Amino acid sequence: MGLHWRGGSGAAVVVALIVSACSTTTSSQPPASAAPATPGASTSEAPSSPAASTIPQGGTLSIAWASDIQYFDPAKGYDVVSWPAERMMFETLVTYDSGTKLVPLLADGMPTISADGKTYTFKLHTGVKFVKPDGTVAGDMTSADVVDSINRVLDPKLKPSPSPVAGGFFGNIVGAADVLSGKATTASGIKAIDPSTVEFDLVNADATFLNVMATPFAAIVPKGTAHDASVVATAPTGTGPYTLKSYTKGQQATFVANKSYWQAGQPYLDELDFKVGVDDNAAIQQIEAGTLDLMGDTIPSGSFTQITTDPQYADQVVHHTLVDTDYLFMDASQPNKGPLSNVKVRQAIEYAIDKDNIIKLVHGAGVKADCIFPPDMPGYDPTCTPYSFDPAKAKQMLADAGFPNGFKSTLYTDTTDPDPAIAQALQQDLANVGITVNVVTEEFSTFLDRIETPHKAPLGWVGWFQDYPDPSDFIDPILSCATAVQGGANASWYCNKDVDALAAAAKGETDSTKRIAEYQDIQKKIMADAPWVPVRHQEWFTLVGKRVGGFSIHPVWQYDLRNLWVKPGS
């Protein structure tokens, strides 16, 4: 799934390959884990899946999540429950195939790109219909809808707050800056050439523009959609294969097949239920009992060893190393010259964390993280190991920084297993070097609000999944000055103008080898500033019900729920 915040319900995901193949993705970097990558296989459906024409139609499946859906508005949702929910109802101009190759979806063919890389022209697919939740058609999609959709994401007055990536993802469009600052309501660089042609003009050439256009943030909503996520939630209207039949907060979102869907033969299911607020342990039990088909969360700690080692579940346990980094963030701009605003203190903390212990606590479900980019992400650099576990050195550095007796602080995380346990392990690591922290665990949405509000969390434990397979996705949305704002995802409030400039340059670099080298250099510079302690790249384990067909892990979406069908005879 797109990546974005891990936590809450972790993402669902699954891996494509049942059990054995654990790596995947078609990206160029080899995974760190031992098993050889089997691209293709990993991203395709299970070997037994029938050809598209014979996919059984109808039936109902259910998936459980611990956290609720935060937003039904594609401009706002940025977590592992909202994205799958949005992708049921909304679509983008381009998307990914079963791997990481970009393919057209609402666009009729891939866009034409000008020689300077600054102008993208999309032809729109004709006959695409917006459908309301009650199943009635709200009209055909035209270029005006596309223009309106992207301007809407840029709107600084979007309620209840601006899109978390407005500037980070779309700020490079000509005129976007004026919309972001409230000087204009439409960006001059987004143009409807004719009813079925849209042109985007960029300030700088950007290799990731199409990746951005494939994220749910760039989903096409009908022109005139309210600039208010709570209004969208009452009647989400998109072009997707399912519509939201009903939603009871804290309980269930019921998605039913869109009978007017523009692609023949889809969707496969009559209904897909998102059951929210379901505890992981309850979900596991229900899958074992056959009353639930999928879980959005990973297998919880308590039953992890039991289930993953039980031969009975051998073909139902699916796992995969995510393109994710879980980290301890530190408020690098802590107000009032707080200790964490001192780079030496942050570097000391880098040496204080026993990462191997945390991997052990999660039953080995992960790869130790030393830097920002995860394996499978272009730019991953196994030689990037700036800090090692060395509490004595950490203590010495703290003393040198003027904190021989440490200091007190607070470490926040969410209540989803195993995060509270990991937070307590971090607490002991910090205590070992003299830093006393209170651990506060909060429900995922409360926690997200906190870390996206300036300086309300000096320390915290969180994870980031990729939004798209490009290293810029681990810099621009979470470590750039533009996102160190209210509602932004830069939990460290890290802002280094030099890094911003390098990142802008790297983004426009067209030579992919040079580009990756530039990102590796940026990664080293950020790690020297130590806004995070990267701890692990999570390996995802989940249990899949026996009735589920079409289940595979997708390197970007993790769970691509649109592909699910019910196995005949079940």
Add this chain to the structure above:
Amino acid sequence: MTVDVQALRVDHEVAFERGRPRFWRVLRRNPAFWIGAVGVIVIIALAIFAPLVAPYDPDHQFRREGLNSHGDPVGPNAMFALGTDHLGRDYLSRLLFGARTSLTVGIGANLLATMIGVTVGAVAAFAGTPRIVLRRRGGKATRIAIPVESILMRITDAVLSFPALLLAIALVAVLGPSLPLVIIVIASVLWTGIARIVYGRVVVIRETEFILAARAVGVHEARILARHVMPHLLSIIVVYATLGIASTVLFEATLSFLGVGVPPPAASWGGMIFEHIGYYKSDPRVVILPGIAIMATILSFNLLGDALADAFDPHSWR
């Protein structure tokens, strides 16, 4: 004073009669009392002496010895008598220190709740609807009736009608979890029960002749309340407070189980169950042990409370 002593003699619920400890005679014949009392003393002693009794620091994570190769807790062995928890901490030590949390909250919150409840109930019943006379300079006197009784008891009803657990969770969520807050939160929702009981008793007592007599000889209202009414409430307060500790311990466990109790890493029995609920199939020990601790504590206080109630009851004096 004479009036006072006479009144005590008349009231048949007086606990101790000079020279004839009928209360104690009944109590000591009751096996439930002995079981409850011994249980309570043992638990309190373990809580007080936890630092001496516990083999390890309850918060220390034994990262090598305390977790097996799968990263799961280890069962009882030579090093850890009751095994470890999911972070490799000694379970026996955590159970012992958990007793401190449970009893601190249980006794603290209950004392607080009893104090609030008794005060509110007794004042409401005894004050009734006093009239205040306001006299303007040179003007007429105005009499204002202040319905203290109604106000206090309606507040009690309002708090009582609110779901206690929801109120507690909301308060903790807003103010952030901490041990003192958990005590205050629990007390703030549990005082209503005893307020109502005390109110009911005082309403009866205030109409008795000895109170009338005390008033007749000019004893101040506050003194009547403290010296002549309160002794009659002793029995119900003792019984209710003892039984209340049991429900408070459970309430704390519930809050901790819901993740809004005493913050980590402090050990709390409810929190220990909460942390390990996923292990109930693979390693039931980590769930059952704190469960047994909660059960034993509640049972002890309940047995003791019931025995005290029986002993205070004149019908059991024979």
